[in-house]
Amino acid sequence: MNESQENFEALRQLLALKRHEVPPHGYFNDFSGQVIARIRAGGASPEAASRERLFDQVPWLLRILQIIEGKPVFVGSFATALCVLLLGGVVYSEYSEGSAGEPMTHMAQMINMAAPLAAASPMLPTATPAGAGLTTNFNPNLQPVASLFGEQSALAQPVSISIPGN
């Protein structure tokens, strides 16, 4: 204990060195003048003032920034995990689109699912009662249609869809 006290005394003597650290000569002559000038000019520097105001209004933002600055490894790994998740999602969605068979099968399935609704609606085109399933009749005579943008290559192809009745 005595040794510890003695060491603390030595430490206090060493810390006394800090009292001899002084700013440049004449530094305080103009200090108050600068403070008053800044008050007259409108307070703290605009950047610092706006930052401080933001942190006062949104204190959790400061905490988040502190966490980000304080734990860079954690934040980096979290961001990496997020990127991997995003990339995985993109790759998976492309894979599932590519491996799900022909697009028409998908469309047929969707139309089959919508068939009962279509039959109930009087506004839909004529349904063929004898038809079993879906038929899509493509007209081979493609008719050029004037495009809104004046493109001659735009072609429209009327499609008739026969949906079996109930």
Place this chain on the structure above:
Amino acid sequence: MTMIMAEPAARQEVDPAPAPVDEDVLVRQARHGDLEAYDELVRRYQERIYATVYHMTSNHEDANDLAQESFIKAFEALKTFKGGSSFYTWLYRIAVNKTINFLKQRKNRVHLSLNDLDFNAEHDPDLVALISDKTPRRDAGLAELQEKLNTALLKLSEPHRLVVVLHDVQGLSHDEIAKIMNCNIGTVRSRLFYARQQLQGYLSDYLKTA
């Protein structure tokens, strides 16, 4: 005639300097926007506020900015000062909070920009004794010692560093520190003890008895 001429001279001898204006009066005047009164308040505390911020940051430029901004913020917040504590304690609290917030944002970007040691440092009897008698590295110059000391202080957490700076460097009492840090005296004492232990470990090369 002689009497009239002699009277001001005699008064000058008796009362050479104007009596300092009471702090409460200055605060009241500053609260009403009197910048001359506030200028007087700034002059009274500028050295202590600057020193506290400087010893916390170990950087002159940062200390300059933070000390100025502390005084500006105090002026803007004077309307909220209710006088529950002294103006000095209240001002200190503003400066300390500002400095701690700054240090939290500045973490991991430490850059020492130390002030020069004054002439008295070489003749400080405590330091002379410490360097010549007790320190194994007797060739350690004051500048090297200063840098080691500041580096060690920066390794402490902000509350621990603050307690050491306020008590061991600036000589404030436990009670004053407790008011500034808004905690009880027991907390101040325990932080001081822990901080000294930590510093002792960091500076062991310079504190071992020969």
